[in-house]
Amino acid sequence: MSKSYRVAILGATGAVGTELIQLLESRSFPVAELKLLASARSAGSQLLFKGENITVEAVDEQSFNQVDIVLASAGGETSKRWAAKAVEAGAVFIDNSSAFRMDAQVPLIVPEVNPEAAASHQGIIANPNCTTILMAVAIWPLYQVQPIRRIVVSTYQSASGAGARAMEEMITQAQAILQGKTPPTEIFPYPLAFNLFPHNSPLDESGYCQEELKMVNETRKIFGVEELRISATCVRVPVLRAHSEAINLEFDQPFDVAKAREVLSQAPGVELREDWKANYFPMPIDATGRDPVLVGRIRQDISHRCGLELWLSGDQVRKGAALNAVQIAELLVANNLLRSSLVASH
Amino acid sequence: MSKSYRVAILGATGAVGTELIQLLESRSFPVAELKLLASARSAGSQLLFKGENITVEAVDEQSFNQVDIVLASAGGETSKRWAAKAVEAGAVFIDNSSAFRMDAQVPLIVPEVNPEAAASHQGIIANPNCTTILMAVAIWPLYQVQPIRRIVVSTYQSASGAGARAMEEMITQAQAILQGKTPPTEIFPYPLAFNLFPHNSPLDESGYCQEELKMVNETRKIFGVEELRISATCVRVPVLRAHSEAINLEFDQPFDVAKAREVLSQAPGVELREDWKANYFPMPIDATGRDPVLVGRIRQDISHRCGLELWLSGDQVRKGAALNAVQIAELLVANNLLRSSLVASH
Known part of the structure; x- marks a missing residue:
């Protein structure tokens, strides 16, 4: 039954x-x-x-x-x-x-x-918060192989994160700018079309905005690792839908890139999108309307022997x-x- | 004379x-x-x-x-x-x-x-390369106070970095998309309007692209510090002109935020743009056509006691x-x- x-x-x-x-x-x-x-x-x-x-x-x-x-x-x-x-x-x-x-x-x-x-x-x-979900899905499989010591992440967040009206406003702004007119700003504090700005959620006295602190605190709670060190810079970009993130990971020991690729190619909710010959990696338009978090550009961090760099795009409205x-x-x-x-x- | x-x-x-x-x-x-x-x-x-x-x-x-x-x-x-x-x-x-x-x-x-x-x-x-110039102007004044040990940077690079025809193509793409048509892609390999993608310069076997390696190698040469550790992720975003960068700096010792702000407020070529009450920081549209590199959102990195986070926007065609x-x-x-x-x- x-x-x-x-x-x-x-x-x-x-x-x-x-x-x-x-x-x-x-x-x-x-x-x-x-x-x-x-x-x-x-x-x-x-x-x-x-x-x-x-x-x-x-x-x-x-x-x-x-x-x-x-x-x-x-x-x-x-x-x-x-x-x-x-x-x-x-x-x-x-x-x-x-x-x-x-x-x-x-x-x-x-x-x-x-x-x-x-x-x-x-x-x-x-x-959880959308950017947090996308990052968590992408890095948890690696964390299970080897604990992550520190995360430095920069986000590229689409208009959709601020809702349907925000998406419409960005389109209206683009139309106005293309016609040489002043773009309207009702939902967003500044023009977003053909522009970008640090995420405009309220600022903490630490100088981090709420969106960034969500990535810090929520990731710790989801992973169950209170001491996980995370710094985030969240930025709103003129993309309609799907967020992207540049993530720098530090492990306790070097993490083999081939191993990371293998782990992520089999990880639930992740789709590895790397065509190194074609120079093709995750993009918002390819993540839009899709379930998996697209992950790619996995590379050994040349500034840290225990570091990995990766890049993702994921649909904020959907998986996010x-x-x-x-x-x-x-x-x-x-x-x-x-x-x-x-x-x-x- | x-x-x-x-x-x-x-x-x-x-x-x-x-x-x-x-x-x-x-x-x-x-x-x-x-x-x-x-x-x-x-x-x-x-x-x-x-x-x-x-x-x-x-x-x-x-x-x-x-x-x-x-x-x-x-x-x-x-x-x-x-x-x-x-x-x-x-x-x-x-x-x-x-x-x-x-x-x-x-x-x-x-x-x-x-x-x-x-x-x-x-x-x-x-x-030097445009993204390198903008970063160098912003962080050199800090480096002079205290050596930087490591830099992790993510860029938000406008269409202008690919030349005048690329700017025109992005506008044409935006017009096409707003009319429900397929955007043309002649200069860029993928649509840039309402989208973004990792910088499409040729990839090194390390997995870094040429644009990223320029930031690494050129910054070392300009600073005269061969061992400076730098990792970069360069991303093309649908902005017409002016690049932005999220920069994470690690020093040997903690760098007081107030001191950083004081140093940058007097630094040549830098304009400090921070209105914490209004949640206003550097944006490409405000850097466009201007000489200085706009720097803001200077904050103590909550993931590293010797870390500072900062954000900049600078005109790629001009200072870049x-x-x-x-x-x-x-x-x-x-x-x-x-x-x-x-x-x-x-």
Whole structure:
């Protein structure tokens, strides 16, 4: 007997929300019923799931009754407001916001890295930050062969990381600039089209921005290595979708490049993309709409005998957000970790 | 008595060539006569200098007679072909190509870093690679306070680095993509608009590309520190003009951030651009058309007690190429290092 589950998507009309709907369908997630939730402003619109139009409902106190899994992607404030209600109603709340990620009671999961953390959930599971997920998938297989001592990473983050409206704004900016007009800046603080700027999340007194500190703190939590040394520089670039990262790794001992390539060619969630003759490596346009994190340009760091350099591109909306959340849901199903499943089958 | 000099620009019609003409005028370089040289294909066109139209001539065996300074920016092959002729004719050949940069007989100069190297020239002086110049200007002032042990740098390089036609191609690509058409790729191997890719210069067997190795080898030569450890990842991004770099520096001892800021706020060729409250730091659009290298986001590396992180944007065509070359010419004039000046004044 195969079970199916009542799923709610909170933030259904956003970039990640619409991707969640598509992934539940394309991955044949056992959905008994799909509830699409959003703010009152977005309620009433219809979205297609398995050939059927589903009307988006305004989230309210009753929304989570009879729901097994909530996939939330409506921002930290919305998650903080509704997570406890969903848990109270018996659902598992898989949250794509940063609200609960560093909460010691909340597992922070990349299924390719720490699936075992799901077992200890108490109703809420956090989906990590997008750049963190992409890096974790790419470097964890190497970490398992030999501990990483230090990471220095620079990111190339697309407009999609700031949501669907940000992507539209960048297109509008590009059109304006090509017509010799002043580009509008409503979502982004500065023009992004044909420009770039350090990630504009709030700055810590250390001088690092929140996005960078997420990469530091979340990677440590996911790997379960509190002392892992990480420095990040996060940069927004005029790419529509898919993030890229230049990652410098320091190990305790030299890590053979051929071995790294072999490990990554077999790693779950990773696709090795290296054509040295054609000078072809991962690019955002090739990662867009795809599940795996594309990794390439693996080379011995010429500045450090225990160093490796690598480069990746991964779809921020997909593996960086929606896909990882759906994989967590799949993990819960496969391991019988839904709360409602402890009570009854339906 | 103020002298003036006969200057020739080889590659006058290119992106750097036209910038050289403007800089000679705006910086009031003492030009007695300006000769514009290019390939036979570009000869005949006219370019404005101090309100006067100058006809571009096809370079030939006689071009360098009666010339004191050649500013060359027409590619390595052209430089290799004509440098010796120019030197033979008595000129100093300031070369923007990579042809002679690592030649032990040829000084490689960033005037803010190693002006003294000019004194030993034997007719040819090399202008470093653009990304190298920008990094050298920004980190040399720190190096003078305390030696740098290791550099890990990731670049964000604009289309301008591949020349005027590449900039045009990126615009054409953007227009095509916005109209739902396939972007043309003639100059670049892949679409650059709304995309990015690792720098497509030829790959070394080490896995580093030529652009990255230039940053390594040229920085060592300019600093005069053969053992300086550097690793670079060079990436082409869809920005029209001005390169950016995320630079991680390791010193032998901790480098106080306030001290770094103080040093850089007074450093020649550097403009500190940090507004922590407004979350505003160097961006390509603000560096475009400007002389200084904009530096900001200076912060203590949280992964290394002796580390500093910094970020820069600098105009690749200007300080990264044309301006640096004109500054070298100014250095020669100021220090009486022109070859013709040893013989006669005119």
